[in-house]
Amino acid sequence: MNKLLNVSSSPHARNNVLTQNLMLDVAIAMIPASVYGVYQFGLKALCILLVTVAGAVLSEYVYESLMGKPITVMDGSALVTGMILGLNMPPEIPLWIPFLGSIFAIIVVKQIYGGLGQNFMNPALAARCFLLISFANQMSAFKLDGVSGATPLSVLKNGGSVDVAAMFVGRIPGTIGEVSVIALLIGAVYLLVKKVISIRIPAAYLISFAVFVFIFGQHDPAYVLAHLCGGGLIFGAFFMATDYVTSPITPNGQILFGILLGVLTGLFRLFGGSAEGVSYAIIISNLLVPLIEKATLPVAFGKEGKKA
């Protein structure tokens, strides 16, 4: 024999979906919300998005170069982190704050723990919470059409009434990406249709949250609906809680995770000091993922009713 053929362990065929395809799909799914944010809040919003994306990608590149690690910026995960962080910023914030946030997200939350797949908290959300604590004033100053205003959730918290239709479209003050429910849902449908995410976490999250608010808030569907459309809930449920790395891998664990998120978000919004609660609910639940997975390990096929 002259030439040996390739040998390897089976399977010899692979699906064509790669990590970067999935990340790109998530980025594509955030485009409607980004476009709406820029349309409503103007070029400032676009600048913030560009700064967070550039900051995240650059941080990853610089860190990995300095550490002599393989450069992974092409996998798209830093792009997604940057976009999520940018969409979580109020439109009036000075640009250096989101830039600092993306450095924190990539270096402190993601790379120091080992890079992609190793972080135990959603990097963008951890960075947002870091900024919320550090720059409370700038992070909660919301303007719409040049006028400062309270977000619908703050109005609700203070007993006022809100326009749900405006919330659905997005004609409300808030962060760049969270305001338009319809734009977010378009992206969510894209993710579901392309099977990038499963419905388990968002559905468990939204349903348990709605039930919680109905029981402990007001027994009024309009009130519940306003809570569902308000704040970062839709954005969080479909784009942040579903982050692969920081959510459970077991199917039952995903449902449990969603319920936990719903309850925590309800608790924070109704009984907490702030009107918001999604970000904290998600990063706290992220910490419980290992436990949730341990408790929800699926029973192997044919092993039902037997001790493993």
Add this chain to the structure above:
Amino acid sequence: MGLATFKGGVHPYEGKELSENQPIEVLMPKGELVYPVSQHIGAPAKPLVKKGDQVLAGQKIAEAGGFVSANVICSVSGTVKAVEPRRMANGSMVNSIIVENDGEYKTVEGLGADRDLSSVSKEEILSAVKEAGIVGLGGAGFPTHVKLAPKDPSKIDYVIVNGAECEPYLTSDYRLMLEEPEKIIGGLKVILKLFDNAKGVIGIENNKPQAIAKLTELAKDEPRIEVCPLKTKYPQGGERTLIYAVTGRKVNSSMLPADAGCIVDNVDTVVSIYMAVCKNTPLMRKIITVTGDAIASPKNFNVKLGTCYQELIDAAGGFKTEPEKVISGGPMMGQALFDVTIPVSKTSSALTCLSKDQVAEMEPTACIRCGRCVAACPENLVPQKMMRAAKRHDIELFQKLNGMECVECGSCAWGCPARLQLTQAFREMRVAVRASAKKA
């Protein structure tokens, strides 16, 4: 549509269009024939011939070397050239009987004689199957006479014929179902004769509507036989997944199908049982699909056992492009060959020749915990966690995660966006676990 199926699985590119419309061609061997004494699970067979002996087609040239073992039958007439180790598709060197073909195909006396099933006893069926050297032809190679003799035959209520052929590219079972369906029904009747309380079910994936139609037509006057269309999904034809799809019963690694009242045999095994019992013809041939994008004209062949793979490739017009990878079997569970001078054995099913080796150019990246492996696993395992155990070679954790339930179907690795070699790692771990169990 309530098609019978299982939970999990994947949909790889099927590639069956290359060869599915090619009728089975009988291929006569040109060169020497190689008969490894171990083409089955269990003890190797003991050679009954030595160098220089004259042998006939249909002659037993090696005898079962234990209870779980199988005879080896010569498929041509000629002279024994040597008894020496030769390489098999799985890469190991196995003691083999090499026969120089005289091209006359003289057979042993009585070969091909008809036998009326109604006059055959259960014992005679089992001994005919044993003599014929029949093993599970779907790839497992478990001796069929052992499988057909469970502890309590009255407890068997399903005899399942596996015509799923879920492995991509393979069309040999499909062609067999189209071209020799009477023999499948005939063989199933033989098996049903062993199990008085059983009904026969032929499971076929619904991407083979012609096969379903043909067998349904033939089974319509058979009260004990029915055809069960299955959803097209890999690994539908796995033993455990097939049993579940057909009966709703679950079998795990510590059980035999018989423990769930089932006997599962591949369609070609069933045909071989028919030939052995009703036509006095032992297992001497195999239906092999020669396919892949590197093959000039993909075909299905009826090949004498022992024929060299190279002859099959030549008969299919050779390579139209240089292959990077040649697989004995299909792309999901087949064995990659570094060389094609390998004999066709009882467990061969196909030769898939690919011009591109999809796997070689892949660089594994970090696991992002996307959960695709969990969704794909037909055994309901969490490959992501098993991989972590495998990386640390943590045998205990791997077993705790039910790693020994893995059937190595490859579904997890197929869909992994990080290109991790999951199945390969699990295969190594499973070997390590078995080795450590032996030591203890």
